[in-house]
Amino acid sequence: MAFEGLSERLQNAVSTVGKKGKLTEADLKQMMREVRLALLEADVNYQVVKKFVKQVNERAIGSDVLQALSPTQQVVKIVNEELTELMGGQQVDLNFSTKPPTIVMMVGLQGAGKTTTAGKIAALVNKERHMRPLLIAADVYRPAAVDQLKTIGQQLGFPVYEEGTSAKPVDIVRRGLEKAAMDGRDFVLIDTAGRLHVDQVLMDELKDIKALAQPDDILLTVDAMTGQDAVNVAQAFNDQLGITGLVLTKLDGDTRGGAALSMRSITGQAIKFIGSGEKLTDLERFHPDRMANRILGMGDMMTLIEKAQQDFDQAEAEKMAERIKENTFDFDDFLAQMDQMANMGPLEDLIKLIPGMNKLPGINDVKMDPKDMAHMRAIVLSMTKEERSNPDMISQSRRKRIAKGSARPLMEVNRLIKQFNQSKQMMNQMANGNMSGMEKLMSGMGGMGGGNGLFKGDKLAQLAMKRYARKVKKLKKKRHKK
Numbered sequence: 001m002a003f004e005g006l007s008e009r010l011q012n013a014v015s016t017v018g019k020k021g022k023l024t025e026a027d028l029k030q031m032m033r034e035v036r037l038a039l040l041e042a043d044v045n046y047q048v049v050k051k052f053v054k055q056v057n058e059r060a061i062g063s064d065v066l067q068a069l070s071p072t073q074q075v076v077k078i079v080n081e082e083l084t085e086l087m088g089g090q091q092v093d094l095n096f097s098t099k100p101p102t103i104v105m106m107v108g109l110q111g112a113g114k115t116t117t118a119g120k121i122a123a124l125v126n127k128e129r130h131m132r133p134l135l136i137a138a139d140v141y142r143p144a145a146v147d148q149l150k151t152i153g154q155q156l157g158f159p160v161y162e163e164g165t166s167a168k169p170v171d172i173v174r175r176g177l178e179k180a181a182m183d184g185r186d187f188v189l190i191d192t193a194g195r196l197h198v199d200q201v202l203m204d205e206l207k208d209i210k211a212l213a214q215p216d217d218i219l220l221t222v223d224a225m226t227g228q229d230a231v232n233v234a235q236a237f238n239d240q241l242g243i244t245g246l247v248l249t250k251l252d253g254d255t256r257g258g259a260a261l262s263m264r265s266i267t268g269q270a271i272k273f274i275g276s277g278e279k280l281t282d283l284e285r286f287h288p289d290r291m292a293n294r295i296l297g298m299g300d301m302m303t304l305i306e307k308a309q310q311d312f313d314q315a316e317a318e319k320m321a322e323r324i325k326e327n328t329f330d331f332d333d334f335l336a337q338m339d340q341m342a343n344m345g346p347l348e349d350l351i352k353l354i355p356g357m358n359k360l361p362g363i364n365d366v367k368m369d370p371k372d373m374a375h376m377r378a379i380v381l382s383m384t385k386e387e388r389s390n391p392d393m394i395s396q397s398r399r400k401r402i403a404k405g406s407a408r409p410l411m412e413v414n415r416l417i418k419q420f421n422q423s424k425q426m427m428n429q430m431a432n433g434n435m436s437g438m439e440k441l442m443s444g445m446g447g448m449g450g451g452n453g454l455f456k457g458d459k460l461a462q463l464a465m466k467r468y469a470r471k472v473k474k475l476k477k478k479r480h481k482k
Helices: 004-018 025-041 046-062 071-086 114-129 145-156 169-183 200-213 228-241 258-267 288-295 301-311 314-325 331-343 347-351 370-381 385-389 396-406 410-431 436-443 459-481
Strands: 102-108 133-138 187-192 217-223 245-249 271-275 283-285
Touching (some): 004 071, 025 071, 046 071, 046 258, 071 288, 114 133, 114 217, 114 271, 133 169, 169 187, 200 228, 258 271, 331 370, 331 385, 370 396, 396 410
Parallel strands (some): 102 187, 102 217, 217 245
Antiparallel strands (some): 271 283
C-alpha cells in the first residue's frame, strides 16, 4: 500500500496534539520533530524535508495558531496544505495540441513500466476524450519490446506502428508520424528505448527523436520503489532532455513514498500520472491535494466518486436507484452491483478512500478474496429466477437446495440472505431521505476515539468530511448555473 509507513507515522505525529485542547510551542516542536523523522524515514530528500518543516513551523507560529479556538485543526490544515504544495499544488494534465495530432514521447530506464504506461495513457485518452491513438514502437534494443507494445495494442484495439528491430529509431518515428497523419490519428505515443542506467548514447538518441517529433509532452516514467534513485534519474533526464512531466509506477508497492514527495521540488516538473496496478486501466491522474489527504488518513472521496462514475453504467445505476427506492431491489440487482464493484478495484483500497476508515480496528486486514466473490455468485446463481426476483419466498427447504446446488454450507447461504436483507433495508431508508440507515452503519463501525459515531473523536476525518461537503456544494452550484 502506497505511503503506508509514512501515513501511519504522520498520523501518529498529528494525533499527539489532537488530544490537547490548547497547544504550546513545545507541543508544536515535538510534533514537527516526529514529522521530520517520518519524512526522512520515507526516503524524502533531506533538503526537501528541511524546507517543508521550516514552512510549516513559520505558518503555525506566525498565524497565531497556538491561540486559536481549534489549534489542532489549524495545524492539520497547515500540514495538509504544505504537503499538497510539496507535491505540486494543482493537478496538471497532458499538453493537448490545438492542432492534431497530440504527440507524447515516453522516456525512462528499463524496467520502470514505460511501455505498459504508454498503453494505459492511450486507453485513458480514448475513453475520456474519444481520441484515436497510434503507438509507435521505437525501442529497438530491448528484446521483445516491440512484441510487448504490439500485444498491448491488440488488447486495447489500437494500431501499433513498428518496423522490427533493424531500422533506426529516428527513421521509425518519422515514418510512424507520417502514418498517423495519413490515417487521421489524433494522439500519438512514442515508446522510446530505455537503458539500465542513464548514458550519453541514450540521451543523444532521445534528443534526435525530440528534434524530429516536436512532442507536446515528454513523459518520464520512473519506478517509485527505487526511492531517491528515481529522483536522481528524473533530475538527469530533465537536465539533458527537458521533460514536461512524470509518471510514477509501482506506487501501490512503495510503502514509503519518498519519490512522490521529492519529485516536484527537486525537478520542478509535475507528476501527471501514477500507476497503481498491472491492469491497463490501473492509471490515475495525480492530484496533490487528494494524495495529501490520503497520507494524512483523511480519505479521498473525490477519487472514490470518480471511480464509481467511470466503472458504473449511469443508466443502470439510475434504474437500480429507483428499484432501491421502490423497495424492489432483488438478487439480480445484487449480482449486477457486485460485478460493478469488482470493476472498481480491490475492496481494501476503496475502503481506505473513505475518511476515518483507516482508523477502524482491523481495517488493514479487510480483504475481499476473489474466492468469496465466486462463492456468493455461486449461491445467487443456484437460486431460481423466481427466487432471485422475490427473495422473500426463499424458505428453509429452498435454502437447503441452494446450498446443495452451490456446494456451499447452509450457514453461508443464510448469512448471505441476511446481509442482503439488511443492505436492502438500509439502502431503502437512505434513498427515501431517512439517514438512520447510514447512522446505524456508521455507529456500528467501531466507535473511534471512544465515541459512538464513525467520525466522533477523529479530527482528521471530521476535517476531511467538511472539505468534501464544501466541494460537493461547489459542484452543485456549478451544475445549477449550467
